[in-house]
Amino acid sequence: MPRALMFQGTGSDVGKSLIVAGLCRAFANRGLKVLPFKPQNMSNNAAVTADGGEIGRAQALQARAARAAPSVHMNPVLLKPQSAVGAQIVVQGKVYGNAGAADYQHVKGKLLPRVLESFRHLARDADLVLVEGAGSASEINLRARDIANMGFARAANVPVVLIGDIDRGGVIASLVGTRHVIEPADAAMIRGFIVNRFRGDPALFEDGMAEIARRTGWEALGLVPFFEGARRLPAEDALALAGKHEVRPAGGRVKIAVPILPHIANFDDLDPLESEPDVDLVRVWPGEALPGDAALVLLAGSKATMSDLQALKAAGFDIDIAAHLRRGGYVLGLCGGYQMLGRTIADPHGMEGPAGRMPGLGLLEVDTTLSPDKRLVTVAGSTFDGVAFRGYEMHMGRSEGADCARPFARLEGGRPDGAVAAGGRVFGTYVHGLFADDRQRAAWLARLGGRAAGHDYEAGVEETLEALARHLEAHVDLERLFSHAA
Known part of the structure; x- marks a missing residue:
């Protein structure tokens, strides 16, 4: 088995997808065969794969960052919210059925073997698999039969890095609180933490990083400043649409x-x-x-x-x-x-x-x-x-x-x-x-x-992925990250 490392969050939209994409490119630039993996995703933003299925758009972007062809095994369970029938369940790229939120809690445990099958399929052809969790690691009400976060990490024996978002406030409480509400065996899977979307002078949060480390026993692996280029990359969740329309002032013809x-x-x-x-x-x-x-x-x-x-x-x-x-x-x-x-x-x-x-x-x-x-x-x-x-x-x-x-x-x-x-x-x-x-x-x-600016859109995405990789290399200890991968 290759090395693998999982990135979970203290909540939704803390930047897990973006960080995994940037790390895919950073490690690929170092000559490693890197592949992304997300056991379970919920998104209506999907992409077609070369093997005739569909996966979350975020995993397709991560595959691009890793310079790999998107595969259905990179996102074996995709939930696509609908209306009266709940969510459409896509398993390994194909429609599996529909289920409401309550019913899915009973279905998802049956999908863990398919998730592990896809993970092992990817692992056979990689030096490093970077795994993205879903939602919050501290959703202890959903821990039973979990396949998206600690349920997968424990089943596949993959170490975890926890990501917190300082931009939304309360990052110390969210990281330390996660340590105290999850099971001790789950907490033992976490090797370190990253604080994302920092604005201002990093020296002002040195004590904060040290206090999180002291109270959790986890290693501080990076304080990542806000990455302005994020808006130039596809968003995973429709929630991002609420802020995107404020990105620049109106004025186009x-x-x-x-x-x-x-x-x-x-x-x-x-x-x-x-x-x-x-x-x-x-x-x-x-x-x-x-x-x-x-x-x-x-x-x-x-x-x-x-x-x-x-x-x-x-x-x-x-x-x-x-x-x-x-x-x-x-x-x-x-x-x-x-x-x-x-x-x-x-x-x-x-x-x-x-x-x-x-x-x-x-x-x-x-x-x-x-x-x-x-x-x-x-x-x-x-x-x-x-x-x-x-x-x-x-x-x-x-x-x-x-x-x-x-x-x-x-x-x-x-x-x-x-x-x-x-x-x-x-x-x-x-x-x-x-x-x-x-x-x-x-x-x-x-x-x-009107008139097009004449830029190459796809080349712009590539430039942004390279900039994201450089951004993370400057603010995250990649060597320590790699050493924690098992």
Whole structure:
């Protein structure tokens, strides 16, 4: 078995995903074959893998940081929150079933053998496996049958580093408190701690680090300053959307409005647009109105299309979209957003809740039927305007109708995708990752009256990963970290 080290947190969103990604790149730069692993993830931001499945977007980013191809074994259990049926459970890349929160507590123990199988599969081909926990290590109410944190660490005998977030306050109490509420055998798995997102003079927290070490018996492994480049990397959780719209002041010539719905998925589709200086990307929450001067309304993907369509209508966004079109604006629906634009959505198998049918927005002459079969594939082709692209599909359902005779795109091999309305201002597609392609981003900005900056988006992600690796190398003792890996 190779060396392995697990990173758990005192809570959700303390920066575990980012730190593991940066360490993947830092250790890979030292010539090690590094692979990321997360036993259980809960996220609607997912990525297609080369082996025909799906994993959390954070693990795909970590794989990229490690210069490794994403594999379903890097995230063997993925929970994708839906609506009436709870969460969709994806095991080793394929849909396993649905379960509510209470029911899943009884299911997850049965999944531990699959988790350990995936871990051993990765371990056969690595010098170092960096494991990310989920949520909080101190959720003792969920400790029984746990597979995400100490349950996995103990079963696989993987040492743990605990991460606390000083930016949210109370980091001393959260780290020391974790030591005192978890079982002694679990606490014995923890080798050291990292304090993340520090702002200010590090000398002012030297006593704090020493006091945490004294009270826990764990080694202080790093005080990591806030990393500004984090906003340039895909976020794992939709909670990050609440802060991202405050990243920079408005002022781009092209305003793009995105309604934020309860089950928004694959929202990293927005990141490349936000990287453009000429774009003012406005996230609009229920209770707000879509801006009247938007050039484009973009409906993002959804893990619960019918539920999100109801939320869209309840918020009055359908009225705003109709007014937007009367003013001559454009509308683009991606995946679930495409399905919402059609005449009807049918769920005959009860994939999202009770079987039934509901009217869509009626802006595209298409009808969608949800089905158990899930399409997970990378794609390439060209859009209706002849511009090439590369992306991926991740959806359940099939859309058919008159507007499909004007496909949004032709994929390699000639297969049509999506639809364009007769007026040429409403578009729908199942392709994700469209705007990460520099050619597509430039074409859309030109259509909307703007101009792309001409930067290479993917190269920018690589530069940010390198900067993150340097950041961690400067503030974390990598040699001590490696020495704790077992």
